[in-house]
Amino acid sequence: MKRLNILLLGSVLISISSLITKDIILTNAPYYSIPTNEIAYSSTQNLYNLLNKKYFPIDKKDFSLRTKYFDSKTWCIVTVLPINGFSDQQIIIYQIKNGVINEVIGPVISINPDISSSYPKDVQQYLKDHNLISGASL
Amino acid sequence: MKKIYVFLIIFFIFFSSFQIYYGIDKSNNTGILNVTSSSDAILSIYRKNSETITIKSSKAKVRLDPGDYTIISTKNKAQISKNFSIIKKETTHISINMDDLISNNQNIVEKLKEKNNFIKLLPYIGPNSLFEINYSYDYSGSYATPIITVSGPNQDAWNQADDWINQKGFNPNNLEITYKIVTYKNSNYTNGYPGN
Numbered sequence: 001m002k003r004l005n006i007l008l009l010g011s012v013l014i015s016i017s018s019l020i021t022k023d024i025i026l027t028n029a030p031y032y033s034i035p036t037n038e039i040a041y042s043s044t045q046n047l048y049n050l051l052n053k054k055y056f057p058i059d060k061k062d063f064s065l066r067t068k069y070f071d072s073k074t075w076c077i078v079t080v081l082p083i084n085g086f087s088d089q090q091i092i093i094y095q096i097k098n099g100v101i102n103e104v105i106g107p108v109i110s111i112n113p114d115i116s117s118s119y120p121k122d123v124q125q126y127l128k129d130h131n132l133i134s135g136a137s138l
Numbered sequence: 139m140k141k142i143y144v145f146l147i148i149f150f151i152f153f154s155s156f157q158i159y160y161g162i163d164k165s166n167n168t169g170i171l172n173v174t175s176s177s178d179a180i181l182s183i184y185r186k187n188s189e190t191i192t193i194k195s196s197k198a199k200v201r202l203d204p205g206d207y208t209i210i211s212t213k214n215k216a217q218i219s220k221n222f223s224i225i226k227k228e229t230t231h232i233s234i235n236m237d238d239l240i241s242n243n244q245n246i247v248e249k250l251k252e253k254n255n256f257i258k259l260l261p262y263i264g265p266n267s268l269f270e271i272n273y274s275y276d277y278s279g280s281y282a283t284p285i286i287t288v289s290g291p292n293q294d295a296w297n298q299a300d301d302w303i304n305q306k307g308f309n310p311n312n313l314e315i316t317y318k319i320v321t322y323k324n325s326n327y328t329n330g331y332p333g334n
Contacts, residue, residue, distance in 0.1 A: 037187070040190075058182050
């Protein structure tokens, strides 16, 4: 048992040393992985265009995104949730065909019922459930 | 009890091996971005078709996968962006100075305030319709900027317009006035407005 105690202590010390060694190997520059996310990229660019390209909105600082997929990920509703009064809440709807993302509408505050009627039923239902259908009709 | 000890020892050995492997792998397959911006600035990095990551610091030394990126430095809603490339095992240095931009923005805002206060007095027609001071707006920049115009037939008229502006407590030099030569056909307009 005493031998196991020494081995355990040794392995803990090796683990701590490995963390320090890793930092030395990486020259104290932590690795940042930037996840691929076409929907997030497209939504940010849309917001940037909405602001006439005068201010690049920063994800998690100015806004956060709530993404909901439908119909085997062929439709996507992105809700832009503003932080600290950055803007009004906006929605962007995308259609994904063969891996290519096409913007259907947005950024808009709400969607006209005449326009939303052409969307799949579950997309329409989500918009209704989240009060994203505007009251006025075309 | 013995089994737990053995499990923990194996776990720590795997953990150590992974850390060393991770360090060597990232060291060989990434490049370093060394960036410095003005104090209190927030740095954000993104690449095409990716999320934006934010480093809540004005100085950063980070490893990134090789590729083309954009870095944005944000301070008080002022932003400067720069494109850069990361190459394996190489360090990219970027220095962003936001102080000039912020100072410039503050100057623009101060000038706008002065202009906006002044245009409340406009339009103004000088005595005997010698000059007219008026304004319009330029919407091409970041702010709707008033364009102040002094119209008069000669330098003397413009000087009188400047005197009137001074009397109202404004400095004509700060208002970026456009001076136009206008010769009125009828300067004896009864309501003081120059005829065409």
